Amino acid sequence: MKGKSLKIVKSLISCLILIGLVNNVVSYAQSKNLWIIKATDTSNYNPAYLGNGIIGFKSLKNGLGAEKVIINGLYDHSPLGDNIRLVNYFNPINLSITFKDNSELKFGINVSEWQQHLNLKEATLETSYNYAGMLNVKSQLMALRNLPMTTLGLYEFTAIEDIEFTIKNVMSIPDRSKTFSSYKTNLNYGLYRLGNNSKEKIAIMSAGFPTESGKDCLAGANTYFFNGNSPEINYIKLNPNSQQCSFVVKLKKGDKFSFAMLSSFTHSGFTSDVYNDVIRICSKDYNLGYPKLVTAHKLAWENLWKSDIEIEGDDEAQIDVRLGLYSLYSSITDGFDLSIPPCGLSETGWGGHIFWDSELWMYPPLLLMKPDFAKSMIDFRFNTLAQAKKRAAQFGYKGAMYPWESDLQGNECTPISYKLDMNEHHVTADVAIAAWNYYQVTKDKIWLKEKGFPILKEVANFWVSRSQKDLEGIYHIKNVVGPDEYFEDVDDDAFTNGAVKMVLNAAIKSAKIMDEDIDKRWIDVSKNLIVLNHMDGYTLQNAQYTGQKIKQADVNLLAFPLEYIKDKAQIERDLNYYEPKIDPNGPSMSYSVLATSYARLGNSDKAYQLFKKSYQPNRKPPFGFISEKPRPSATVFCTGYGGILQTVLFGFAGLNIGKSGIYQEKAKLPLSWIKLTIKREGEKDIVCIQ
Structure with a gap:
């Protein structure tokens, strides 16, 4: 009992120190105006x-x-x-x-x-x-x-x-x-x-x-x-x-x-x-x-602000969440078919290129809040589909292979001093998942026929050609880089393989909707592509992983946003195993992923702790814009803002995207939040009460 009490005291001290550090980073001098910093x-x-x-x-x-x-x-x-x-x-x-x-x-x-x-x-x-x-x-x-x-x-x-x-x-x-x-x-x-x-x-x-x-x-x-x-x-x-x-x-x-x-x-x-x-x-x-x-x-x-997130009971979170929406809204407009770089248009960190950050992190909250902006982002990928097909052919694959870092024409822009452009292929799956989600939310069959299905079809064909079948009939994807970029050239990365299975299933579903022929290879690879499990019960990040520190979430993305893993016990095992492995100086998005999963599991206290951890240490004075990492780094990190917005929308508010579009499960608000209101232009408000 004494040891347990000591742990509680240490935990409280750690929290107080963290709060003190956060308050030293940025101070919101407000006169109860939650719009002005x-x-x-x-x-x-x-x-x-x-x-x-x-x-x-x-x-x-x-x-x-x-x-x-x-x-x-x-x-x-x-x-x-x-x-x-x-x-x-x-x-x-x-x-x-x-x-x-x-x-x-x-x-x-x-x-x-x-x-x-x-x-x-x-x-x-x-x-x-x-x-x-x-x-x-x-x-x-x-x-x-x-x-x-x-x-x-x-x-x-x-x-x-x-x-x-x-x-x-x-x-x-x-x-x-x-x-x-x-x-x-x-x-x-x-x-x-x-x-x-x-x-x-x-x-x-x-x-x-x-x-x-x-x-x-x-x-x-x-x-x-x-x-x-x-x-x-x-x-x-x-x-x-x-x-x-x-x-x-x-x-x-x-x-x-x-x-x-x-x-x-x-x-x-x-x-x-x-x-x-x-x-x-x-x-x-x-x-x-x-x-x-x-x-x-x-x-x-x-x-624009007719699509807003209102939080009662937590003024600080209210401002930070609005700052996230503001940063995304400031970085995109409709009519140009453009997407959003990691830092928006605040600076040219990472060259201002378009990464998976767009589809996996910023796109989902915009798909809920401002579908026109989401359409611009996915139409950008359709406009570069032809170049993606040429890129796949260039490296000996079928279908379409999107670049790791893209310019407006869809060219690979990763500096040649890095190897990520050669094997970090999960971006190609992320693009197709975004296309499928756009259809699920809008039910725009004309768009699906003209743009969505062509993306899904070519991406599915790429992954069929990228996978390898062993003597037992099991498919593998070898020599890749997953979201955890500390590990290069690994086999059967968990997120990559899980995302591919989701893409192949989406291609099959969209083909049925369009009354198009279904490639039997899509079904075969989807059913038999392996996602590895460790003998101790947790999902194995890749075939070479032995418990090392990781740069950012990989396995945990299978629970959210992919929803590939739905078993609560498995989700908890993976959360418990990988959270301590995350590099605290890595990108901030990992903690927002964990926070969202904990909220969806009903553990709103743990979710709220991780929600704050996902951005508070990264805030920079005097306005509170977040950087990619806690240490000095590129600010106005729109990728990180996409993560915390997803925690609010898909975690605390209980929203989800499925075959019936946007739907809501039970909300799981943090204890201090009295009321959460999701306002979307032209739609009925989604109100969550403690």
Whole structure:
């Protein structure tokens, strides 16, 4: 009894230490507004993220621009390199302030009363501070949801004393003088009429230039809206790769000056008229004024938030879950057939490539909450099906083999210094499972016929050719890398084989629905593909596994999300065996998988502990965006957010996807949660009460 008491005390101490560490990482200074995250400390500043599915950027402390801009839909690489990545080398969202004595506004000791508010409901970031006791600075930044190729910044300056300063906007582009391309660098400034019968003209500074490889072209433009009298805009070409617009502001004490800057972006992946389209986008509805743009942006986000998760009784979890939805919603839009990289559009970690992260982690919550976004993600995979078939043939297989890291065309983009692209083939099964789930939720037979079944058929054919039959009639999949990437070139990885069996069964079911012929090999492999079990009763991760530390969940994925293992006793055995094996410095998603399974087993206390463990140690101040790992790493980890959202939806809320679509089993709420409401646009609310 004494030993048991000591264990309880140690456990409590560990919990208290963890809570203390978490609270040191990020502090939510809320006034009971569960939509706004307020930052007042810049000592350990990790930027806020703003995005609209096409443009994404991270904030600066000074509120005058972006740390870096990510543009979706276009990948580029060095002509002789293997580091293909989403374009991230053009950033016109920047302002600088120069005072009359030629000193510049620099963020540091001269800044006081600083604060930033990230408004999740409106997807805006507000910044305010006092600079050197002579100027109050305010700004509001947003990636316009209603105009997805643009960003908007609103700026206001209030004089604390008589003051004169110059606002500069520099547009710099990479040097492409040695790049061979049919596209040419073009720096331009022009005054454009608002209409044939209008004498009013708007100033637009634009730039177009080839990508580093020379294969594509990128363009951007800025224009300005002034409140009241417009200052004289001075334009200068600083050098062959840089240009600047500036204007002088003179204020008496107490006076204010405000304006807005609209930035637009496009590239040759979207249009063949890159140079002119970026100006068209920038000037669209200019005559209506920027307040119309702001109103439409907020209305678009209001419509997005008709699909929301409401938690009563746990304000901290409420904000974190909304931050997860916000991060996913900010990283995708419909109409472009694009998917979501691991960090969304916040940065180009992992090149901004599309992994299994999209289908297995981010896709399921979006399929429930925003089916149109899920459709974009799976249509992206259909659009790259032809390339996947070529890739399979290239390596001697039949059917379609999706790349481990994909660009927009479906090419393999994994750096050649890694081997994962050669054998981490479970992504091909993950894509097909996502396709089948889309049909199960939407019951769209036209989509299934035109896109879903072709994916399932070709993926099934791949796995038939990838499997090997032994003398006893048992099928094996050899020389693979499973989700646990600490083990390369193993045989019969549990998750891979389980996922393949699910895919083959889905292909058979979809063929019946479409009245298509069923390949008898699908049935044979599905029935006889082995999933290994250890003599001690737990599912064996792979044929070579002997109990070592694992990078992330593998076997446990068979219970959820695959639902391949349904026996509760077996699920518990696998949970008990593999949880201690997970590397605590590995990706955060493992604990959300375990949490979901524990919730589905009815152990909501254990589920809640693991739910918090799946993201709290990864939160970064001051806004609380999570990183992949507890240590410093890429933030706004959308993969991890997909995991915690699945715990809420498929664990605590008891939701599931089956042949009848979305259905609910018994909810299993954490003790502190009074009520959980799943709101989905156009659908009846799902309400779970303690």
